[in-house]
Amino acid sequence: MPEALNLVDDARPAQREAALELLDFLETQAPFPGPARIGLTGPPGAGKSTLLDALVRALRQRGRSVAIVAVDPSSQRSGGALLGDRARVRSARADPGVFIRSMAARSRLGGLADATHASVTILAAVFDCVFIETVGVGQSEAEVARVADSVAYVAQPGAGDVLQYMKAGVLELPDVFVVNKSDRPDASQTAAELATGLSLSEPGAGGWTPPVLLASARAGTGIDAVEAELERHYRHILESGELDARRRRAREAFVIEALTRRYGSFGLDRVGGPDAVAERLREAGQSSFALVGELSRRIERALAAPAAPR
Template identity: 50%
Template sequence: MELYERFRAGDIRALARAITLAESGHPLGQELLKRLRGHGQARVVGLTGSPGAGKSTLTDRLIEKARQRGERVAVLAVDPSSPFTGGAILGDRIRMMRHHQDPGVFIRSLASRGALGGLAGATVAALALLEAFGFERIFVETVGVGQSEVDIVRVADTTVLVLTPAAGDAVQAFKAGVMEIADVFVVNKFDLPGGERIVQELKTTLELAPARPGGWKPPVLTAVAPKAEGVDELFEAMDKHYRHILEQGLLNSQRLERARFEVESVIQEWGRRRTREGQGLIEQVAYGGLTPEEAAQQLLFSKG
């Protein structure tokens, strides 16, 4: 397979093509994934938070820090899907354009494609390809809406929740259940009014939270991304958490959970496709002819 050989030879265009094929579900992409999955090992860091929290600027600074350490870095920016085209918005890539000439950095936007949690199974497929290509650290920046914050923990080794002093930011985090899954908290834009207040709110809440696997205690950090303030501390906290999951033997279970998420995403996509094809059954549910369970069984288990 020519594309496979080019990929193994380090052709960045072959990597981009492979991700496109995998994202679209093309048979060639699936075959590449089977041959390449399991090659390489990267530290996968998920960054999530509300829109406007400064995730992209913070990611840009983390790229810079990783490159200073000689690491090859990739970024997957999971963007909202257009309901009409399914395409991704490229704003996150624009913010990181200063790295585009660095051969040690690869940045790619992926459409969430309406996945229930904002993350598509294609994200995990892209992670596998990036690992096989030799990237040592991969940042996954989520769309920051819906339940993507909850899904990211199933994909990343370390999950970073980015908050700001904006009124209501902490409250929304508490409501969404993110407090239970983030491994590192960072209050970005800490130079704005209310920074100390939200830090204290987070610390107080975390003191009452249940213990994490292996006894990990999530730190609450501060940052001002445009000035690179707090970036060194954030990077060290991410690495400390990664060392923790290695020492506690949690990495393998995390990788299994990532694969489970990918399989579930495929099943969800199959379900969406079948419901679009089964308009007659949907109408029967709407008018009381079938229960949702009966319609689902016919859609998922009928031949054709």
């Protein structure tokens, strides 16, 4: 597994080619829907890693294997520091059913979103469940929402935080809210404010109302409910067709971002813009990875050619 992931990070042409073939195969041939891809976001220190650790333990007890992609766009910290607790990482390392991939820096080849999309594609082929943890700061959060099927927002007790969340628009993306540290006295107040804030915002798309849960990752309480709600959400979007739509949007966003970052929207427009990307991905057997390669070549040819006479 590390070999396959390292391949994705390798900039050498032959390795690029091999990685592309692998990703192309996985995206087009892996059975739908495969494992749930669950995003965990929230402010720094809310307890995302601790909660994830509790969730992983619960899943392991039932024999499910778990992969974690820990995304930290703001730092170069190592995986150990990212996950907070060395002992936790050590126990995970001893367990072949748990795999942790830390992504602290943008790869040379592209953005964090690129690397995350590729890593999740590989890990979903191997593990029963894939988690993506990221600190909820603007861009990274939206990126995670794009690769994940379900997004859990981990908040912590604190007066005034909910108003800030609303202002920042973070209440719009998540499917499940968890007020962690429910061992603290102000937790239920925060949960109530959050529920009120949510009731004031637009009703969720597709008939899903995001639940607000209380949990203490430290005390191990409320973890089962978090797991149950995530599972309920996954089933809900699977049955409604939203899961398929989300995965498709994730692939579209990946292609559009990869091309826009390299060539600008001007470059993307040379091959028909975002609509053309969506159209091409609908064609059977076309993976997002292969499409990035193909459209890159076309854009480069178009940019190299003299402008067509008007």
